[in-house]
Amino acid sequence: MTQKDITFVADFLTEHFNEAPELYNRKGKYFNVERVGQYLKDEDDDLVSPPNTEGNQWFNFLKDSTHLKESTLLFPYYPEKSLHFVKRQMEGVIDQCLQKPADVIGKSVHQAACMSLYKISQSEDSTPQLFKLPFLWNDKTSNLHYVLFTMLENSISKIHILRRHTDTSRSVSNGILAVEFGNFLNNSINESSDSRCYSCLDAHFYDDETVTVVLKESVQQEGKERVLAQLPLS
Numbered sequence: 001m002t003q004k005d006i007t008f009v010a011d012f013l014t015e016h017f018n019e020a021p022e023l024y025n026r027k028g029k030y031f032n033v034e035r036v037g038q039y040l041k042d043e044d045d046d047l048v049s050p051p052n053t054e055g056n057q058w059f060n061f062l063k064d065s066t067h068l069k070e071s072t073l074l075f076p077y078y079p080e081k082s083l084h085f086v087k088r089q090m091e092g093v094i095d096q097c098l099q100k101p102a103d104v105i106g107k108s109v110h111q112a113a114c115m116s117l118y119k120i121s122q123s124e125d126s127t128p129q130l131f132k133l134p135f136l137w138n139d140k141t142s143n144l145h146y147v148l149f150t151m152l153e154n155s156i157s158k159i160h161i162l163r164r165h166t167d168t169s170r171s172v173s174n175g176i177l178a179v180e181f182g183n184f185l186n187n188s189i190n191e192s193s194d195s196r197c198y199s200c201l202d203a204h205f206y207d208d209e210t211v212t213v214v215l216k217e218s219v220q221q222e223g224k225e226r227v228l229a230q231l232p233l234s
Helices: 003-016 057-064 083-108
Strands: 131-139 144-151 158-165 176-180 198-207 210-217 226-232
Touching: 131 198, 144 198, 158 198, 158 210, 198 226
Parallel strands: none
Antiparallel strands: 131 144, 144 158, 158 176, 198 210, 210 226
16 A cells, blocks of 8 residues: 555544544444445434535525425425435335326226237246237327237247227227238249248337338348338338
């Protein structure tokens, strides 16, 4: 260690661990703890060395404001408490604020339709991930909801499109369909279907009439591993 390092440590100990006679009657240590660490303790006890708020512009502003001083919109300040205590207090207030909207929204949601996408064996210990890539799109012009997704088992070359009317009492034709890419990008009929088969890596709506997909060739070939395609919904 250099002399500068030793001086730094000595100054730190001198500043933060001096004897504090005013703390002798309190439980615990009779020394000032390091001032940053005390804020991080997950305890409800008061801070050993609370901050000095004298001259703080925000506190002075609140003190001089008649309306803000008693405002219920301002979160109360606890200068004697740690950040863990303040965090728990704030979480309680936020949970209370969100409870009523959650109840109202929850009661307004109901099942409009039910479709069986796949079945799995009840004896399996872990359920495989068969549902992937759900992407939502709302066509405000036609009042239609769309969901794009893929199924990983036995249909990696397909992308599924689910369409529902925003008015749940109305139905639309072809509510759900699948688009299979397969070898549709082959340049000639002589190319083998096995050599140019595609699976979908990602899919998003580009606009109300167009879907953008990223395709991957099943057979890796330099320079031809990925294809970006835009497909019209029509």
